[in-house]
Amino acid sequence: MTAQSSRFILICSGKGGVGKTTLTANLGIALARLGATTAVLDADFGLRNLDLLLGLENRIVYTAQEVLAGSCRLEQALVKHKQEPNLALLPAGNPRMLEWLKPEDMRQIATMVGEQFEYVLIDAPAGIEGGFRNAMAAATEAIVVTTPEVSAVRDADRVIGLLNSEGVKPIQLVLNRVRPKMMASQEMLAVDDVTDILALPLLGLVQEDEQVIVSTNRGEPLTLGDSGSPAARAYTNVARRLRGEAVPLIDPSKERQGLRARIGRLMQTKIF
Amino acid sequence: MTLRELIDKLLGRQPASADTAKQRLRLVLAHDRSDLNPELLEQMRREILEVVNRYVEIDLEEGDVSLATEDRVTALVANLPIRRARIPEPELNMAAGTPEEDSEGVATLG
Numbered sequence: 001m002t003a004q005s006s007r008f009i010l011i012c013s014g015k016g017g018v019g020k021t022t023l024t025a026n027l028g029i030a031l032a033r034l035g036a037t038t039a040v041l042d043a044d045f046g047l048r049n050l051d052l053l054l055g056l057e058n059r060i061v062y063t064a065q066e067v068l069a070g071s072c073r074l075e076q077a078l079v080k081h082k083q084e085p086n087l088a089l090l091p092a093g094n095p096r097m098l099e100w101l102k103p104e105d106m107r108q109i110a111t112m113v114g115e116q117f118e119y120v121l122i123d124a125p126a127g128i129e130g131g132f133r134n135a136m137a138a139a140t141e142a143i144v145v146t147t148p149e150v151s152a153v154r155d156a157d158r159v160i161g162l163l164n165s166e167g168v169k170p171i172q173l174v175l176n177r178v179r180p181k182m183m184a185s186q187e188m189l190a191v192d193d194v195t196d197i198l199a200l201p202l203l204g205l206v207q208e209d210e211q212v213i214v215s216t217n218r219g220e221p222l223t224l225g226d227s228g229s230p231a232a233r234a235y236t237n238v239a240r241r242l243r244g245e246a247v248p249l250i251d252p253s254k255e256r257q258g259l260r261a262r263i264g265r266l267m268q269t270k271i272f
Numbered sequence: 273m274t275l276r277e278l279i280d281k282l283l284g285r286q287p288a289s290a291d292t293a294k295q296r297l298r299l300v301l302a303h304d305r306s307d308l309n310p311e312l313l314e315q316m317r318r319e320i321l322e323v324v325n326r327y328v329e330i331d332l333e334e335g336d337v338s339l340a341t342e343d344r345v346t347a348l349v350a351n352l353p354i355r356r357a358r359i360p361e362p363e364l365n366m367a368a369g370t371p372e373e374d375s376e377g378v379a380t381l382g
Contacts, residue, residue: 150293150300157301160344186276186288193294197301199344267276 006114009121009242010139010168014155016126018147019176022212022221023235024123025053027143030223030239031119032086039078039117042092043106043135044125054081055219056089064109065093074112083224088117098130103137110138119242128158142168143203143238147177148189156198172203174238179208183253184264191251204238206231207252302339306346313339320350329355 011024021044028040041064042050051057062077067090078088090113106122113120124135136142142163146156156173163171175194182188195202209231215222222232223239230252237247254265280287303310317337324330331353340349 150297153297154300154304157304161305164344183290186290189290189293189297193290197294197297267279268274270273271275271278272273 006117007119007242008110008114008138008140009119010124010136010142010163011121011145012124012132012135012142012159012163013126013145013152014128014157014159015146015152018145018152019206019212020126020145021049021053021123022216023143023145023174023176023206023238024050024121025221026223026232026235027239027242028054028087028089028119028121029081029084029221030236031121031242032081032084033223033236034239034243035086036119036243037086037117038119038121039088039090039113040121040123041090041110041113041138043122043138044131045092045097045101046095046125046131048092050123051079051089051091052219053216054087054089054221056081056091057219060091063091063093065097067109067112068093068105074116078113101134103134106134106138128162132159132162136163136166136168139168142171143174144171144198144200145174145176146194146198148175148179148183148191148194150189153189153194153197160198160200171200173198173200174204174206175202176206177208178205178252180252180255184261186264186268190253202249203241204234205249205251206234206238298341302341302346305341305344306339308339321352324350324352326358328357331355 011020011027013020024040028038031038040050040054042048044050051060056079059079061079062072064077066072067074067077074090078090081087081089090109110120110122120138122135122138125131144156144160144163146152160171163169173195175191178191179188183190191202191205207230209222209229211222211227211229212231221235222229223235225232240247277287277291279285303313306313308316320337321330321332321335325332335350335352337348337350337352340347
């Protein structure tokens with residue numbers, strides 16, 4: 001695999017806790033299961049967690065730090081996933097790396113990884129400061145993760161502004177932790193509201209799903225199994241759309257059946 | 273207006289919170305994106321009203337200059353109800369200059 005055909009995708013959100021790392025882990029596994037060689041880079045040096053969500057925390061020997069310092073080869077630092085050998089993790093180094101790490105360093109690491117993998121997913125830290133800018137330097141395209149909440153949407157907007165000014169594109173949106181019931185009763189920002197405000201194409205819709213917590217407890221991303229939980233399906237669909245498959249997007253708040261949902265929709269009818 | 277909004281209004285209930293969220297977001301993002309600080313915006317608003325007020329009489333109470341945003345483009349939107357056009361005062365008219373006035377001006381200079 002040559003560097004030219006690799007895709008360097010930044011996964012970012014601005015706000016913390018909206019599901020960046022969960023998306024990175026699940027998307028990485030899903031892409032690997034679809035047959036694409038995929039590397040996930042933990043660019044959150046301050047608060048690394050990607051290793052934990054992938055269940056690889058006990059298998060880390062070297063990190064990006066040693067690779068950059070030239071004290072180990074890239075292959076030695078990459079941690080291959082046991083069940084899904086198409087996926088490898090490049091762990092984040094020591095938090096003290098933040099003191100000297102520069103955008104060029106991240107670009108260098110990503111380029112090295114890109115020589116061996118079709119997809120390079122870069123898990124960005126929260127915020128818009130140095131750590132985020134380093135991560136952004138390594139990417140040519142981006143997925144912005146947000147939830148239908150005012151603070152998350154506002155922070156996503158700031159990040160989109162930065163991505164635009166750096167020429168990162170395409171930028172696509174994943175709307176996470178959607179609660180169809182609340183959307184149907186107009187107590188949560190609608191899918192269209194968020195896509196209109198942020199003016200980004202929608203790559204995926206992920207419902208709030210308790211199974212996500214169960215899977216993080218175990219360190220086994222949902223996309224590993226065939227559980228068929230709503231979030232697992234949504235993450236797999238994100239991976240398929242990334243690869244260019246036309247998988248229809250279904251707004252769960254408009255799909256709901258039953259009397260309450262129907263009354264909810266009736267209430268949204270424009271009368272004048 | 274949707275059926276829900278009508279019923280909420282009739283019952284004196286608060287509107288659904290999603291709509292409130294959308295309005296608040298639009299406003300805050302217009303400011304975030306423009307990078308104008310509120311003082312500067314207020315100064316600009318005052319000056320715009322001043323200039324417009326020189327030509328037409330506007331309703332300063334109803335007048336509104338604000339930022340709006342759509343498709344990541346921020347626009348300055350002014351909504352200034354005009355009470356009436358200001359009738360040009362005679363001396364202002366003269367200063368603007370009819371040909372005779374001009375020649376008079378030249379004569380004074382000479």
